[in-house]
Amino acid sequence: MTVSIIVSETMNGAAFSDALAGGSIGIDWGQASNGGYTPLISQAANTGKKSMWIKHDAVVDPITDCKLFIQQYSGTYGGADTAANDFTTYKNKGYASASSNANNIDGLYSGLVVEMDYAVSTASQFDPARVGTQAFIFGDGVGSPQDGIDLTSAFPLKTIAMVYDNAGTPVVATTPVEGKIGKSGDAVLGDNAAMYWRFFLEAAAVTGGIMQVDVVIAYSFTA
Amino acid sequence: MQNSLTPSYDLRWKLEYRDGTRDKIGYWTRPGIAISEMASFQKTDGLARAIVEVKDKETGIIRTPVHCAGHDFCLFKWVQLAKLGIGKISGNVVGLTLVTREVEATFYIDGKLKTELRKKEDKEFHYEGYGQ
DSSP: OOOOEEEESSTTOOOOOEEOTTSOEEOOOOOOOTTEEESOSBTTTTBOOEEEEEEEOOSSSOBEEEEEEEEEOOSOOOSSSOHHHHHHHHHHHHHHOOOSOTTOTTSOOOEEEEEOOTTOOTTTTTOGGGBTTTEEETTTTTTSSOOSSSSTTOEEOOGGGEEEEETTEEEEOSSOOTTOBOOTTOTTTOSEEEEEEEEEEOTTOOOOSOOOEEEEEEEEEOO | OOSSSOOOEEEEEEEEETTSSOOEEOOTTSOOSSGGGOGGGSOOTTEEEEEEEEEETTTOOEEEEEEEEGGGEEEEEEEEEEESOSEEEOOEEEEEEEEESSEEEEEETTSOEEEEEOOHHHHHHHHHHHOO
């Protein structure tokens, strides 16, 4: 039996179902303005983020070695350039990111970022000081083993993302392990991974238009 | 582009028993559906060898690049990639891992082999999962 991943916007909630340019269905991060980010509610208050919950349907064991990376968009491309160039742009933006502010008020934050701390405070979420430990910029670590741009350099799901679905109430897992999501009902490892996403656009960006990329999860399973 | 690895090989698991009469072989590059088809549900008593077999898609030649003695075998794991998006996603198999007491060895569909020592918490995962 293959093991499937189930992705939703809230715990046990609706699946992502955004209509994307080109005709595919997926996740629309939204529109970012120069020196801002998306989704954005209040830049001054550092609010606005896309939540994502991941669980699975394994029946024997937890899934293990869970990690995230981006790759060239594989849907019907509907962006402003090409799928290959968009992938390069995502990587370059991640590599160039140099902000000191979680809300990009200095205009130097750029790229797609995943914040893996389910319980992070509003003030600290996406803080550049947390990049590499709790938050991860895809393309950031060129020259290091972890930049999230292929299977080899993928970002492992951190323990701080692991949550147990306690009859509809999310509870932090008691003894989570990096990269492992437990079966349904596993309060120890947690049976969900919860994380937050933003796309940051640097103040100096000159090229507009829709960009598209695949976000991929790698995982191992028995049954 | 569903997976970022070039599929040059098919992969399957094989269990060889000492009595030579009841060897078990999985499907090429898929886990199987019935319990009798899945590695997780095969008996390990009398096991002589556990093997990852790989078949070159171009030549059809089958090799056994990863194997271990039966007493050292713990389990097989499939490695899969899935694009995050809509609801329930199965993705594609890209690797097969042979887990022994101390080492995990994964053969990928593009021909790469990765080996690593098992961590303490991984061993606990195995012993919890199978009650050994």
